[in-house]
Amino acid sequence: MAHRSGSARPHTQHSNSAKRNGRSGHPGRRNGAPGGNPAKVAPATFGDWVSGARLRTLPLAIAPVAIGTGAAIVASEPGVYHPVRAVLALLVALFLQIGVNYANDYSDGIRGTDAYRIGPARLTGSGAADPKTVLKVALAFFGLAAIAGLTLVILSQLWWLLAVGAVAIAAAWFYTGGKKPYGYYGLGELFVFVFFGLVATLGTTLVQVGSVNIESLIGGIGIGLIACAVLMVNNLRDLTPDKAAGKRTLAVLIGDRASRISFCVLLLLPYVGVAFFSLFYPLAFFTFFTLLLALPACLITVMAKTSQELILALKLTSFTALGYGLLLGAAFAL
Secondary structure, rough: OOOOOOOHHHHHHHHHHHHOOOOOOOOOHHOOOOOOOOOOOOOHHHHHHHHHHHHHOHHHHHHHHHHHHHHHHHHHOOOOOHHHOOOOOEEEEEEEHHHHHHHHHHHHHHHHHHHHHOOOOOHHHHHHOOHHHHHHHHHHHHHHHHHHHHHHHHHHOOOOHHHHHHHHHHHHHHHOOOOOHHHOOOHHHHHHHHHOOOOOOOHHHHHHHOOOOHHHHHHHHHHHHHHHHHHHHHHHHOOHHHHHHHOHHHHHHHHHHHHHHHHHHHHHHHHHHHHHHHHOHHHHHHHHHHHHHHHHHHHHHHHOOHHHHHHHHHHHHHHHHHHHHHHHHHHHHH
């Protein structure tokens, strides 16, 4: 990445933009680096807090719930639906995703990792928001996820899911939090695959019908792999600053070229499942249209030389995840 997409060019572009906007993702530039003059930091606006929620990651929460709900309809009696439970499952996924985003903002910020960022400024690392406030917001969203999850457990009477929910929240926190966050040791993709792939999809089906099926299993594997692709291209963009910060993501561990290849494999492999489902669900074929987003994302990632190109690939991959989940879920449901 340092030799291709993580060049000085995107860093320079970000620095120039930061000067124009009066903001920077580098705490030293915001709060005063050693030997420099402290910079006055404007408090975070409502827009900054919305940006901190990282809305572009929310498709990763919506997609598995869509697939899991479609799979639940397959397993239900004709005409039997559970819209309330489906909405609650969606709220759990959304609140957990937003909580993770704010928790990452807080943990990376206080650890100093964001001092090396070349992307948009974050709330904690930029000094725009008090770290304790960011932490409280993260915990508030984890709390909302817990409330929605508890309601689901009461409705479904699957009390053992309380343990699953507790593990999910703990995993969300220790991704970048704690003394030895596993996201700093190449395990981020594993967390994303398990919790935003299998657990979210299978759990959505389970709380609605009390069981899981092949649709939710293969669908969960597929969307989990796409979620891993999202994280991979994000970490590929940040490969150079992560190296400098000592953050050993999977992209850092396997290197630039292998990361680019892995991204393409993770993003395209789920379409094997689509081909399988197309044999039984004619509408599943329409999920292949998301390749119109996935293939350009692969091409851009393989050839990218700047971080801006990888940001475009990241956006395309997020929309691929959303389209994949909605279209495959609809194919099951209809």
